[in-house]
Amino acid sequence: MERSRRFGDVYLAPTLWRGVGLEELCERLLPPGQERISWAKMAAVLVAARFCEPSSELHIAEDWYRRTALCDLLQLGDEEVNKDRLYRGLDHLLVHKAALEAHLSQRCGELFAIQNDVLLYDVTSTYFEGQAEANPQARRGHSRDHRPDCKQVCIALVVTFDGFPLGYEVFAANTNDSRTLQTIVATMEARHGVVGRVWITDRAMASAKNLAWLRETGRRYIIGAPKSELKKFGAELAAAAGWRTVQAGVEVKLARHPETDEIVILCRSADRRSKERAMHDRFSERIAAALERLAARIARSKKHLDPAPINRQIGRLLQRNQRAAARFAIALEPDGCPAGVRLCVTCNDAFDDWAAISEGAYLLRSNIADWNDQQLWKAYIQLTQAEAAFRIQKDQLNVRPIWHQREDRVQAHILVCFLAFVMWKSLEMWQQRAGLGNSPRTILEELARIQSHDVVLPTTTHGQIRLRCVTHPDPAQAALLDRLGLVLPKRMRIAEQAAPPLAAIA
Structure with missing residues (x-):
């Protein structure tokens, strides 16, 4: 062989x-x-x-x-x-x-009965090795790959409700996520049509300008809202009535936005509440322990201390633990001790009261009036399909790092990764x-593990006979191929003796 x-x-x-x-x-x-x-x-x-x-x-x-x-x-x-x-x-x-994206949308709809009336949209980044000086899109920006030392580009991906990729665009790395939404919506609708589209995206896109544009142009959407907006719905969050269980450990309630009259979906998750409470407790303990050590050091000091360095130290401490920073009111007050100041720390009861209501809660905004609360929440949760698409492209198809330096080659590299992901999702x-x-x-x-070999058979009268054969699958492989409906060839024609390409497999 x-x-x-x-x-x-x-x-x-x-x-x-x-x-x-x-x-x-x-x-x-x-x-x-x-x-x-x-x-x-x-x-x-x-x-x-x-x-x-x-x-x-x-x-x-x-x-x-x-x-x-x-x-x-x-x-x-x-x-x-x-x-x-x-x-x-x-x-x-x-x-x-553009032609490839349009074809794949139609073809995969025929193969898998994929509906593209609900579209999930998200943005990620991928970084370069090298300076990428010939690529104007290569910039510094927020790195989802934790590589702020490298230049990068942003990839905005649109997938269907089932996670099948529909299209993408590439933006400069310093482009804010919210500034990509209108471009993506207009581009995708130009290629795939407008009627009946529902756009689902996360809170990074939820700028007032984007929401106003979606409403004014008659587009339907479900968008996550910043957590700061929860304060507008404190009464609804605190009220026990109106909540509906849509999944084990998840409750939702519908409300109206006081400024835009949009539908607001208030959500609270038991798992998320436990996680956020544990985070608040951990950061609070860190702050309390650090402040206790700082107070003890001030009390032990035998010389007068300058308050400015101490305030900067407190600021750095709160910055590192900002999730619980608002829980503490901290002040340096004059004192008759040798240090000249003493550290006064009090806990903000309002922080604990709000945390008890808001931990595990988040809200969504939508203008879809004919869906119920469960449909709206389940549709938004499908956004994990877009996040999964990014994980596959990065971990399985190695879209990162990019070694190309020219802008067109970078675009082509991402296109090849996109087409490979289409095949991945099809499989x-x-x-x-x-x-x-x-x-x-x-x-x-x-x-x-299935291989092809050349089997060389020497003869006494006709020289060598060379056969290009495919190994016989083992039982596990045979069962796998049978379930997929694939039949492997037993032999192939050698290229030098080949007929036209379509007859390559004998």
Whole structure:
């Protein structure tokens, strides 16, 4: 046996690529020209690599592609895939971003009966390695990846109610989240239509300007509101009547916003209450212990102390523990002791009273009058699908860090990650319907153990016979393939003897 290569996972990738219609679409968008290798095939290589083993274009060309049987499946020799051709493939693919998104919205709606009338919207960031001086969007900003030392860009992603990606846009890193909303809404509606849309997003988008714009333009929405707005509804929170249990440990109540007459969904969660109470207690204990030590140090001092450094120390203490800072009233008062001052600390009873009411509570704002409280709350909770999409792209598809320095290459890198996520989500829905859970990585790792080999048979009269064979799946793999409805080929044609690409699998 010779030429052993990974087969199972790279067989699944082109299957998904064709299944969601991307092979046919790319062949139409990237028709053959004067190039020797079709750009549609290079796009398939880029996305398959991101789906199976996320890595750089250099790694794809020099290592990954040569270890897989993708060359046999695509009828594209190892020597035809190099980093320069992959980079140019990125450039050709990026031009068709809008067409790709529009196609995927329609095609995946047909495959999985996905409805895109309720859209979930969220923003994340991803950072660069290098200075990215050729990219005007690369800026410093709030880093969700805890890498404030690196430049970054913001990615605004829209997914359906089921978490299927519908589209995205890239913004400069110093763009406030709220300033992206109107651009995203207008862009997505231009591509996918306007009628019946419901937009769901978190409190980072809940600026007065955005809410006014959504109302004035007749768009329906459910948006999380800043916690500071809870104070406007203190009476409703404190009242025992009107609450309805929508899930174990979660209660909601509807009210009207006093300024805009919007529907306000007041929510309180037992788990969230326990978490916030524990946080308040922990920060309060830290502040109390630090103030006790500070008071003792002041009392022991044998010389006159300057109040300014002490006040700065108190300020830093409260800043580090700001969740409980309002609980304490702290003052340095003149005193006849050697230090000249003494520390006076009192507890603010109003803080404890409000904490007892507001711990575990949050509110949502909406202008949807024909949904009940349970429907509104459950729709907003689906926003976790957008957060899960970001986790998959970062942890499984390695959208970060970005090594490209040019703006167009960065945009193309994110597009390839988006297309790989479409395939990832398609596999997830496929395996869910087959009763195989919701972990595509487990499927890929299991199938990756299936390999292809060249079996070389020497003969006395006809030289060597070379057969390119696929290993027989073990019982677990066979059961997995059966549930997915996949049939692996037993043999493949060797590229040098190949018929046209569609006949590559014998």
